[in-house]
Amino acid sequence: MAKIDDRPESSLHAAFDRSDVHRGSPDKQLVAWLSELDVGVIEVDAEQRVVRVNGAAERLTGWSIVEARGALLDRVLRLIPAAGTTSGDPDIDVGEMTELFDEGAPAKAAPPLALTPRREPVAPLAPVIIDEGALRTPGAPLGAPEAAAAGRPTSARYTALLERRDGSVIPVLHTIGTLAGRPTRESQRDSRPPPPPPGQIILFRELGAPGPLPIHPAKPRYDALTRLLDRYAIIDRIEEALNDCRANNTPYALCYIDLDRFRLVNATCGHEAGDDLLQWVATRVHEIVGPKDAAGRIGGDEFVLLLADKNEREAERIARDLQICLLEFRFGWAEKTFSIGASIGLVVLTPHFERAVDVLGAADHACRIAKENGRGRLQVYLDDQQMTTSRRSMQWVASLQRHLAEGRLRLYAQGIHPLIKPGAAHTPRGAHFEVLVRQLGEDGRFYSPVGIIQAAEQSGLIHVIDRYVARQAFRLIGALPQHALRRLDTCSINLSGVSLLREGLLDFLVEQLHRAQVPPSKICFEITETAALANLGEVLWFMQELGAMGCRFAIDDFGSGHASYGYLESLPVDYVKIDGMFVRDLKDNSLHRAIVESVHRIGDTLGIKTVAEQVENQEIAELLTSMGIHYAQGWHFDKPQPLVDLCGSLRAQGEPSIPDTSGSPEGR
Secondary structure, X not given: XXXXXXXXXXXXXXHHHHHHHOOOOHHHHHHHHHHHOOOEEEEEOOOOEEEEEOHHHHHHHOOOHHHHOOOEHHHHOEEEOOOOOOOOOOOOOHHHHHHHHHOOOOOOOOOOOOEEEOXXXXXXXXXXXXXXXHHHOOOXXXXXXXXXXXXXXXXXXXXXXXXXOOOOEEEEEEEEEEEOOOOOHHHHHHOOOOOOOOEEEEEEEEOOOOOOOXXXXXXXXXXXXXXXXXXXHHHHHHHHHHHHHHHHOOOEEEEEEEEOOHHHHHHHHOHHHHHHHHHHHHHHHHHOOOOOOEEEEOOOOEEEEEEEOOOHHHHHHHHHHHHHHHHHOEEEEOOEEEEOOEEEEEEEOOXXXXXXXXXXXXXXXXXXXXXXXXXXXXXXXOOHHHHHHHHHHHHHHHOHHXXXXXXXXXXXXXXXXXXXXXXXXXXXXXXXXXXXXXXXXXXXXEEOOHHHHHHHHHHOOHHHHHHHHHHHHHHHHHOOOHHHHHOEEEEEEEEOHHHHHOOOHHHHHHHXXXXXXXXXXXXXXXXXXXXXXXXXXXXXXXXXXXHHHOOEEEEXXXXXXXXXXXXXXXXXXXXEEEOHHHHOOOOOOHHHHHHHHHHHHHHHHHOOEEEEOOOOOHHHHHHHHHHOOOEEOOOOOOOOEEHHHHHHHHHHOOOOOOOOOOOOOOOO
């Protein structure tokens, strides 16, 4: 049986309300009774921010207690007038209060809360008496005989329409009261300051037949805080854009923008600071909106930008300009300063999208991938074939343990080769390679593991693959006879940033090294630049512990992240592997050539060997050699081969004629 702590907070809140009935708290007894009667209760403070809601209010508004707490009331309780209705007396008399509490239930005693009916309610919540007939069909209300013939009561009156979070509209009867502040026993005994200013309490319940009414608020509709279009209005605009795209082939693109550090601002500075930040972001978004474009806020820190007459390249340029604008901004509040970035998902509208919500969902999916890949990124939505491949990868990872047990992830190796200038002295060394993986398909063929690696990273299971690879590699190397082991100089194994943060990784690696009887000096662990910078303290400790045993380390994909040289001096790094994006076009790109030369000079100064990745032809290899780069890796030298085969070739060779220098300082 599940523990109570495993239930969502809204369920806990409901359980709390019911249990309080037996503890004798009059206020909480009332809230619990009202929830049982499907009467919604929302309590707000003096700043009109939600303090608590009961279960009935959660159901009626569509907002959970977790989401509603701290939000402005007019966001959670959206009461709207209906077209074609007539205003009546805004006050609610005692009879209507009795109806609110007692309709459909036995009469109960008057509630013990100190409720003071408002005679001048706040404008957005002003009760408006609406004839029931006007709710059935826009236009003239039904007369009493017609209503009776329809089998509907003629005495019921609606004070407002409630627009729920999903866009549906229901008629409600509501009232507002002032919740008088009450001194606690402690404050009375200790003469403490008086309680804060009184807030308000709103009680409401659904009237008429359950289910949404065929009534929609007037358009356009705007978000109260930012004055951008709200979620339902922006969906309507996307629907119009889809129709235009199908009929006239007009290009449209949708950007889904999610702020990366909004929760940090909210948590440290409060909701007022968060609201101020959202208004500033909305202003920046509004500045780039053209006459045919549309911008909206669809969630707490989520914005949508619909761009008309823009192809993918033009939309991507606009999105990146917005990203840069947000990244360069420094938000200050109460002597605190925050850098604000955004992850953006971009989707180009095409006729194959059936509904606006499908477009919005695609953009949301792309945005989530951008966040998972490191935040502050832009991700273009993948086409159907790529999405299918992505889903298959996720399914593969979902059965990861079974696939690993079946041997469907095989270890491969690719050589890392020294670059020797003509005429230079060279001491031959043993085999130096990086361990890679390949996915064994159902058809018996091997495939690139990129998809499943990404899926494992997104699902938080990449550490399982890392440990599997390390254990299998150690077993193969530990099984080599001594003469074959002497022919091995370095075996490089990749570790992800997620693995580095998992507790127990160091103990696991040490145990596996001892169990397989692998000399630590033969092993080099490759850590990506992004992972090293994100967890500098953990990485330094990890390197020091394994380095003391003789293991070596390489920074992988250098230049793909922050490309900061400063941290190289503080980490015990033996190799820096230059990202292939700078190597592939080295001949034709002067900037990339300057970057590679710079990395090599810094590495030489610090005593770090440089490795160029993705070397694909002799011309690039010669250019790298002339620069002084120490090693190269790529298809120009060899293609990846099964690690079992490489170990077999080491066994097949006789005693080495070269010294084993892997454990010496020169070998490092």
